[in-house]
Amino acid sequence: MSSKKRLSVHTGRKELKNVIKTCEDVLNRKFNPFLLDVSFSLEVLRKYFPLWKNWKDYCLDVNAINKLSMVINLQDSQLKLESSSFYINSEFLVEKFRRLSIEKIAKIFLKSWHPTIELEGINPKILKDAISYWRNLLPIKERWRMQKLVDFLEPNYKRVEELEKIGIISKEFIKELEALWKEIIERNKTGKVDYWNFIRCKEYSKTVERAYLTSFLITYGYVDLLEKSGKLFLIPKEKQETRKNNGFFSIPISIEREKLQ
Amino acid sequence: MSEKIKKAAQLLFFKRGKMPGAKEWELKIKLGKNYKEILKQLNEIINEIGLEVKKIEENRLKDSIINSSNQKIETRYLITLKENLSLTEAKTCGWRIDNLAGLAMIISYVISKQGKSSRSDIEKLLSQKLGKWKSINIIDAFIRSGYLYEDDKEMISLGWRTLAEVDIKTLMKLLVED
Numbered sequence: 101m102s103s104k105k106r107l108s109v110h111t112g113r114k115e116l117k118n119v120i121k122t123c124e125d126v127l128n129r130k131f132n133p134f135l136l137d138v139s140f141s142l143e144v145l146r147k148y149f150p151l152w153k154n155w156k157d158y159c160l161d162v163n164a165i166n167k168l169s170m171v172i173n174l175q176d177s178q179l180k181l182e183s184s185s186f187y188i189n190s191e192f193l194v195e196k197f198r199r200l201s202i203e204k205i206a207k208i209f210l211k212s213w214h215p216t217i218e219l220e221g222i223n224p225k226i227l228k229d230a231i232s233y234w235r236n237l238l239p240i241k242e243r244w245r246m247q248k249l250v251d252f253l254e255p256n257y258k259r260v261e262e263l264e265k266i267g268i269i270s271k272e273f274i275k276e277l278e279a280l281w282k283e284i285i286e287r288n289k290t291g292k293v294d295y296w297n298f299i300r301c302k303e304y305s306k307t308v309e310r311a312y313l314t315s316f317l318i319t320y321g322y323v324d325l326l327e328k329s330g331k332l333f334l335i336p337k338e339k340q341e342t343r344k345n346n347g348f349f350s351i352p353i354s355i356e357r358e359k360l361q
Numbered sequence: 362m363s364e365k366i367k368k369a370a371q372l373l374f375f376k377r378g379k380m381p382g383a384k385e386w387e388l389k390i391k392l393g394k395n396y397k398e399i400l401k402q403l404n405e406i407i408n409e410i411g412l413e414v415k416k417i418e419e420n421r422l423k424d425s426i427i428n429s430s431n432q433k434i435e436t437r438y439l440i441t442l443k444e445n446l447s448l449t450e451a452k453t454c455g456w457r458i459d460n461l462a463g464l465a466m467i468i469s470y471v472i473s474k475q476g477k478s479s480r481s482d483i484e485k486l487l488s489q490k491l492g493k494w495k496s497i498n499i500i501d502a503f504i505r506s507g508y509l510y511e512d513d514k515e516m517i518s519l520g521w522r523t524l525a526e527v528d529i530k531t532l533m534k535l536l537v538e539d
Contacts, residue, residue, distance in 0.1 A: 129482070137445065174475065177475055188469065188472075188537055190470060190473040193470060193473050193536070196536060196539075197490065198489065200539070202462040202490055204539070205461075206451075206461035206463050207447060207448060208532070208535045209461050209464060209465035212445075212525075212529070213445065213461075213526055213527055214441040214445070214526055214528065214530040215446070215523060215526050216381050217441065218374070218375075218381035218382075218439075218440075219442045221375045356386070
């Protein structure tokens with residue numbers, strides 16, 4: 101009995117993975133969304149649901165439900181598309197292109213195309229920047245030599261004092277970061293720290309400065325930035341945590357003067 | 362008012378960033394609250410030389426913060442040609458016939474696939490007419506110029522430039538009728 105149950109759990113996982121894979125194929129437009137029998141797939145999910153005991157299996161079940169709902173959504177938009185004037189069956193279209201000459205297709209396109217007009221201008225400031233760039237540009241041989249030097253440099257560590265000497269960091273900057281981190285920790289004791297409330301100051305320049313410093317705290321892993329119901333919150337950490345290298349990404353936050361006022 | 366129309370023309374004609382035209386908030390700041398009225402007047406002026414002011418909505422924020430459901434819609438105004446170009450005129454502008462045909466094929470195919478299609482399917486479709494290498498190259502070129510958008514799963518959808526420049530309804534209608 102127990103081996104039969106284990107087998108069923110195993111088969112169940114396999115079947116759920118199949119459902120998810122089929123849904124993904126449909127979502128990636130490999131098949132027509134109506135080729136998937138949603139009610140049958142739901143029946144499969146229902147059949148195996150009583151067997152799930154651990155969270156991984158529940159996650160698999162939730163994932164399958166989520167993917168099925170996305171397929172239903174796609175079926176809905178497919179129906180809307182088919183009833184609109186945009187609709188052409190893709191196979192019919194491929195056949196049509198096979199028959200039409202390149203020139204004919206280009207002529208059809210030209211009847212529906214209104215290209216954008218854009219001009220590229222030059223002004224005294226751009227010219228000035230260009231001249232200064234050109235004057236400061238080293239001869240190509242020099243640049244190649246530097247490139248080679250850089251290529252052979254092994255990565256190594258520098259002490260904070262050394263970095264200060266060469267002007268990469270300053271004590272003041274570190275102090276400011278520490279003060280800001282402590283402020284976030286203090287504020288967090290009385291409730292969640294709203295990002296915008298935290299960085300907002302009377303002067304716009306101060307606001308930008310606080311946002312700039314906060315961005316370092318987030319990047320270095322002293323603070324987390326979380327989004328909840330359209331709001332951004334700063335979650336401080338007790339100590340610095342190195343971020344797991346699962347693909348770094350930037351979060352651009354625009355600080356618009358008029359929105360702050 | 363005429364000064365503001367001049368300013369609007371400069372903002373819309375001259376390319377400052379990657380994309381042409383200007384964002385709605387930018388126009389609001391530089392032209393004032395009645396920027397829509399100014400744009401309307403500019404439109405009337407440039408209509409006479411075969412151009413028009415067009416409003417497009419950008420709703421694809423690539424680095425949307427944490428959650429993709431938080432997509433903002435930003436309105437952008439730009440200037441497009443009101444009339445259509447002839448084949449000779451398009452060639453004069455630097456367009457090759459096979460690139461035009463390729464773009465038409467991709468746009469209509471993506472539409473027929475509900476606005477998204479895999480890159481491999483598109484390459485297969487184009488290679489029948491243009492050959493494999495040419496197909497790969499023009500897809501990349503269209504992505505760079507904003508006609509197409511490719512996500513990290515190699516799925517192609519229509520880019521901002523297609524939405525701004527191509528009258529999709531007319532294109533699909535003409536393809537069916539022909």
